[in-house]
Amino acid sequence: MAVVEISGLTKIYRPLLGGVGILALNDLTLNIEQGETFGLVGPNGSGKTTTIKLLLGLLYPNRGSCRLFDRKVFDMKVKERIGYMPEAPYFYDHLTGEQLLNYYASFFRMNGKHRRDRVDELLSMVGMQERRKMLLRHYSRGMLQRIGLAQALVNDPELLILDEPTSGLDPIGSYQIRNLVMELKKLGKTIILCSHLLGEVETLCDRIGLLHRGNLLACGSLSDLLPEAKEARMTAKVGEAADGELKAMGLRPERVNGSVQVVVPSDQVEQVIDLVRRCGGTLHELQRSRQTLEDFFVQTVRQREVVQQ
Amino acid sequence: MRAAKSIALNMVGEALNRLVFQILLVFAICFMVGGFFFTYLDPGEEGKMLKDLGLTVITIFGMLMAIFLGVGTVAPEVDRRTIYCLIAKPVKRHAFFMGKFLGTAVILGISCLVMGLFLVIALYVKEQDWNWGLMPAIGLTYLTLLLVAAVVMAVSTFASQLLSIVAGFVFWGLGHSQSFLGTLRLHSEGASRTMLDVVGRLFPNLAAMDLRQWVVDQVYIPPSYLMVVTAMAAAYLVVILVIGMIAFNQRQL
Numbered sequence: 001m002a003v004v005e006i007s008g009l010t011k012i013y014r015p016l017l018g019g020v021g022i023l024a025l026n027d028l029t030l031n032i033e034q035g036e037t038f039g040l041v042g043p044n045g046s047g048k049t050t051t052i053k054l055l056l057g058l059l060y061p062n063r064g065s066c067r068l069f070d071r072k073v074f075d076m077k078v079k080e081r082i083g084y085m086p087e088a089p090y091f092y093d094h095l096t097g098e099q100l101l102n103y104y105a106s107f108f109r110m111n112g113k114h115r116r117d118r119v120d121e122l123l124s125m126v127g128m129q130e131r132r133k134m135l136l137r138h139y140s141r142g143m144l145q146r147i148g149l150a151q152a153l154v155n156d157p158e159l160l161i162l163d164e165p166t167s168g169l170d171p172i173g174s175y176q177i178r179n180l181v182m183e184l185k186k187l188g189k190t191i192i193l194c195s196h197l198l199g200e201v202e203t204l205c206d207r208i209g210l211l212h213r214g215n216l217l218a219c220g221s222l223s224d225l226l227p228e229a230k231e232a233r234m235t236a237k238v239g240e241a242a243d244g245e246l247k248a249m250g251l252r253p254e255r256v257n258g259s260v261q262v263v264v265p266s267d268q269v270e271q272v273i274d275l276v277r278r279c280g281g282t283l284h285e286l287q288r289s290r291q292t293l294e295d296f297f298v299q300t301v302r303q304r305e306v307v308q309q
Numbered sequence: 310m311r312a313a314k315s316i317a318l319n320m321v322g323e324a325l326n327r328l329v330f331q332i333l334l335v336f337a338i339c340f341m342v343g344g345f346f347f348t349y350l351d352p353g354e355e356g357k358m359l360k361d362l363g364l365t366v367i368t369i370f371g372m373l374m375a376i377f378l379g380v381g382t383v384a385p386e387v388d389r390r391t392i393y394c395l396i397a398k399p400v401k402r403h404a405f406f407m408g409k410f411l412g413t414a415v416i417l418g419i420s421c422l423v424m425g426l427f428l429v430i431a432l433y434v435k436e437q438d439w440n441w442g443l444m445p446a447i448g449l450t451y452l453t454l455l456l457v458a459a460v461v462m463a464v465s466t467f468a469s470q471l472l473s474i475v476a477g478f479v480f481w482g483l484g485h486s487q488s489f490l491g492t493l494r495l496h497s498e499g500a501s502r503t504m505l506d507v508v509g510r511l512f513p514n515l516a517a518m519d520l521r522q523w524v525v526d527q528v529y530i531p532p533s534y535l536m537v538v539t540a541m542a543a544a545y546l547v548v549i550l551v552i553g554m555i556a557f558n559q560r561q562l
Contacts, residue, residue: 013561056393056397079397079398083397090390104394107400
């Protein structure tokens with residue numbers, strides 16, 4: 001079942017006093033299934049935030065439609081089932097972390113005990129139990145990010161929209177947030193992850209949509225988008241006698257600390273392994289390197305820019 | 310209603326924490342208490358002067374609070390993007406707007422009440438008499454402040470903060486100049502007469518809600534007059550709030 005259905009969605013930002021508008025999103029059509037983690041990637045100004053704003057009902061589209069749980073995005077029943085964490089969240093700094101979560105929980109049908117328990121649970125989940133009574137104006141960026149994630153989860157949403165959840169965090173903070181997202185994924189939540197950190201998207205997402213200047217350039221699973229590697233990198237401890245045979249096969253072996261390193265085309269991998277065994281060597285590492293999401297991203301965006309020029 | 314209540318309560322908490330609000334309230338009280346120490350007039354005149362000064366201070370400081378509270382409701386939530394998290398929750402846009410207005414109304418109510426009580430106590434010390442007759446005047450001043458705050462809020466849903474502040478002052482000024490504009494209209498012709506006509510019909514007569522002179526001169530205020538003026542203010546308030554909600558509903562956030 002599709003949780004998110006976007007059809008021909010178009011958004012043009014028009015200046016207040018007329019003139020040429022800016023096409024922020026062009027005819028976007030996309031479905032996101034239940035339980036899926038979908039990564040929305042693209043350079044700055046590609047339309048990621050506009051898409052999220054349209055999904056949240058913060059913006060009105062010029063054309064097309066978007067539906068969540070088969071309902072209009074403005075429907076309050078939809079809002080009860082979604083959670084949103086903004087990029088670089090800013091909250092009311094006169095409140096404490098606990099008060100903020102209570103405030104957001106007050107918009108949902110939760111009685112006093114249920115609300116208190118949920119707030120406790122969320123503060124523990126994001127590791128903010130000890131700072132619960134601290135005013136938000138004294139929170140660090142990382143703490144605000146964690147509270148931002150907690151407020152998005154206050155209603156135990158089925159669909160979670162995360163906009164740059166680890167931006168500005170230190171490596172440990174990023175790791176913790178990524179783990180939390182992993183846990184939520186295991187719980188079967190549908191997640192839309194908008195991030196500049198392509199490694200993070202690659203680790204967490206089942207499918208990816210690549211936006212560029214409002215157009216969806218590519219959409220699919222990592223295995224669909226990133227072709228299998230045509231070569232592998234091998235490291236083996238083997239006598240120098242093997243070097244000649246490797247060269248004879250058209251390869252370029254390199255000696256590093258007594259080991260040989262060589263890049264081997266996929267169709268020659270078996271042959272090279274046999275050669276190492278025959279020469280009495282030991283295979284240390286064989287890595288089939290698939291194209292990374294970053295390579296794919298850069299390549300696709302560049303191709304698009306060349307076509308547009 | 311639940312959402313509007315939560316938003317209103319949060320706004321009250323935020324405003325009470327705001328230094329500008331605290332400074333305004335303290336200044337207003339200081340002015341009134343300062344007036345208490347003027348003793349160079351005839352004993353009978355001192356009370357009158359204190360009433361006049363007190364009500365003027367409530368009006369002026371109240372208006373400043375109404376304008377700055379009004380402009381600090383919608384625009385900062387959009388600028389700081391705190392509104393994104395709210396609208397992503399089951400909060401309708403009109404509930405957000407109403408919540409903000411209710412919060413403003415509570416804060417202005419507390420301010421008028423505190424300043425009013427200080428004035429009554431100061432007058433009691435001076436005249437040994439509880440001047441509760443001031444309350445209708447303070448009540449109508451409060452309604453005027455609500456109208457100003459609502460105008461500023463409504464304008465801030467589609468215009469800049471500066472323009473919203475200007476709109477508040479213009480509303481205040483034109484509302485208090487209705488009788489002058491009426492006289493001017495009688496001596497005008499053509500387009501200027503039409504324009505003055507439109508202004509006359511568009512803006513409420515805020516001078517009718519200013520009972521300072523009545524209270525100072527101890528003129529009897531008929532309850533029917535209070536009811537008519539209150540009904541007029543309520544009708545204007547409803548119209549302004551509906552316009553504000555419609556404008557905010559259309560806004561791209």
